[in-house]
Amino acid sequence: MLSTQPLDAAAQLLADPLRARIVALLAAETMCTCHLVEVTGARQTTVSHHLRLLREAEWVETEPCGRFTYYRLRPEPLRALSAELDALADAAAQAADRRRPC
Amino acid sequence: MLSTQPLDAAAQLLADPLRARIVALLAAETMCTCHLVEVTGARQTTVSHHLRLLREAEWVETEPCGRFTYYRLRPEPLRALSAELDALADAAAQAADRRRPC
DNA sequence: TCATGTCATCAGCCTCTGCTGATACGTGAC
DNA sequence: GTCACGTATCAGCAGAGGCTGATGACATGA
Numbered sequence: 137m138l139s140t141q142p143l144d145a146a147a148q149l150l151a152d153p154l155r156a157r158i159v160a161l162l163a164a165e166t167m168c169t170c171h172l173v174e175v176t177g178a179r180q181t182t183v184s185h186h187l188r189l190l191r192e193a194e195w196v197e198t199e200p201c202g203r204f205t206y207y208r209l210r211p212e213p214l215r216a217l218s219a220e221l222d223a224l225a226d227a228a229a230q231a232a233d234r235r236r237p238c
Numbered sequence: 239m240l241s242t243q244p245l246d247a248a249a250q251l252l253a254d255p256l257r258a259r260i261v262a263l264l265a266a267e268t269m270c271t272c273h274l275v276e277v278t279g280a281r282q283t284t285v286s287h288h289l290r291l292l293r294e295a296e297w298v299e300t301e302p303c304g305r306f307t308y309y310r311l312r313p314e315p316l317r318a319l320s321a322e323l324d325a326l327a328d329a330a331a332q333a334a335d336r337r338r339p340c
Numbered sequence: 341t342c343a344t345g346t347c348a349t350c351a352g353c354c355t356c357t358g359c360t361g362a363t364a365c366g367t368g369a370c
Numbered sequence: 371g372t373c374a375c376g377t378a379t380c381a382g383c384a385g386a387g388g389c390t391g392a393t394g395a396c397a398t399g400a
Contacts, residue, residue: 143252144254144257147252148253149249150253151253152246154358164329164336165337166336169377180377181380184378187378200366202376204340205378208333209330209333211327211331212327215323217323218321218324222320225265227266228265228311228313231265231266231310234266236267270347272346281389281391282348284388286347287348287349287388289348290348304397306397307346
């Protein structure tokens with residue numbers, strides 16, 4: 137268990153459609169808020185709200201550049217979550233035989 | 239993209255603390271509802287509610303056994319989600335260089 | 341058949357959270 | 371300085387979803 141945040145807290149960050157879209161967009165390209173607003177079609181305040189949650193969870197890093205703010209997605213939290221899910225899948229594959237009797 | 243369900247829908251299933259706990263418990267051992275109620279300390283209706291969501295998403299399979307109902311966690315959805323997150327992490331690792339200019 | 345135990349479903353409540361509009365801050369251009 | 375632009379924060383609202391108690395279906399054992 138290498139994760140620094142609980143499984144449910146990490147999953148919660150991806151549980152919203154728009155936020156998941158933002159994560160996917162930032163995975164492809166480092167971009168600033170105005171890009172995300174343009175691509176997603178959401179309001180600026182809404183995008184900023186989601187970026188705040190990602191920032192507080194340390195899933196993204198900000199890089200101010202003049203008037204703009206670039207957002208970069210950190211791969212580490214995604215890797216940690218992926219590894220945790222993979223471990224669960226491994227356990228589940230073996231749990232078909234292990235059955236707790238009533 | 240091998241996943242049969244959207245990223246946010248899959249993440250939503252793990253976004254609740256109790257539901258994530260149930261998934262983790264079922265990953266370790268195939269067990270029936272009464273076990274989950276006993277271990278988690280939650281009400282039976284609450285556990286049944288979460289099991290229903292996992293069942294409808296086909297994350298678990300049921301096996302009626304007399305009065306009891308055994309629940310088995312399928313590893314496939316976890317693997318698919320893990321793979322998707324790993325791909326996002328790969329992309330994010332390279333996206334540090336790719337920057338969309340304003 | 342009747343009582344008991346296991347589990348699922350339903351309606352209602354309540355909390356959480358995402359969305360919105362208004363507003364404030366900082367930066368760069370003029 | 372003044373204006374435009376990009377961004378963040380705030381309060382209020384509304385919808386989604388988790389929890390609860392009541393209830394019913396089904397299987398088991400006396």
